[in-house]
Amino acid sequence: MNGVGPESYGITEYLLIFITYLGLAFIATFFNVCVIYTTKIRFEGGNATFWESINFARSKIGLIFAWSVIAATVGLILRLIDNMAERAGESGRIVLNILTSVLGMMWSIITIFVVPAMVYHNLGPMDAIKKSVETLKRTWGESLIRYFGLGLIQFLFFLLGIIATFILFFVLAGLGPIGIIITVVIALLYFLGVILVFNVANTVFNTALYVYADTGKIPEGYSRETLQNAFKPKG
Incomplete structure (x- = not known):
């Protein structure tokens, strides 16, 4: 692994990237759960304290970690496609860059309600994704x-x-x-x-x-x- 380009990436490098993505996803999801729980309580007429929100997120640590693994995996896949694009020819690079953008956008849309579903219904990641998609379809259709x-x-x-x-x-x-x-x-x-x-x-x-x-x-x-x-x- 003497090079610095994407073609020199090995298992170790991708493992480090995955761990980084996992850590970032875990931190982001943990605090999103805190914010959503606080918002939920406010919508219901209550007033959750900072530590109540933290404790709630801690009680969902397993769900948060599981979702973080999925999010990190998707992030790694998109990174792999990016690296493939850098090694491809001009036309291949354009196609793969478009593919990465489309997949990233689709992932953002279909998972928009994942964390709220986890907070409101105590759903696991896969069920939360299904709930997110169903909610979108039921309310606004597929497009x-x-x-x-x-x-x-x-x-x-x-x-x-x-x-x-x-x-x-x-x-x-x-x-x-x-x-x-x-x-x-x-x-x-x-x-x-x-x-x-x-x-x-x-x-x-x-x-x-x-x-x-x-x-x-x-x-x-x-x-x-x-x-x-x-x-x-x-x-």
Whole structure:
């Protein structure tokens, strides 16, 4: 394994990639369960504390790990296709890149309600995937378009952050290395904050969608129009 390109990847490298994906998926799912549980309690008129949400997620640790394994496996498969694309010819690279994008998008859509299904119905990963797909089909049909309103707003915040970072860099340039460090720290905190806030907002909104799709009830704080317009059938 002397090379650094994808063609030099062996079992060890892919195992490390899988473990990394597994760890990231586990952490993300654990805290998504916390957010969804908190949201569920709020929708039901309660007020879950931070530690109650943590303890609930801990009680679902087996389900979280099982789902993380599946998510990491899918991520690894997509990574393998990416590596194949890098070794393929020009036309093959285009086809495989398109395939990766399509598969990734399809996976994101069919699993959108997996974690809410785990929280609300205590389902295992495979049953949660089936529940997610059934919920989508029952409510909006098989041909769906998701409106990524939050994604657009998040992009605008990132754009503003990039502009502000450049401005701050030039303003603090006179301080030398200290100015660079200050700029980097502020930028990192800002972008991490944006990612955290919008991830939570997206999780809460998806939970509201799940409640509406699964029960037909409108969660407190949402309108029927907002939830119905989240997905629209293709014309």
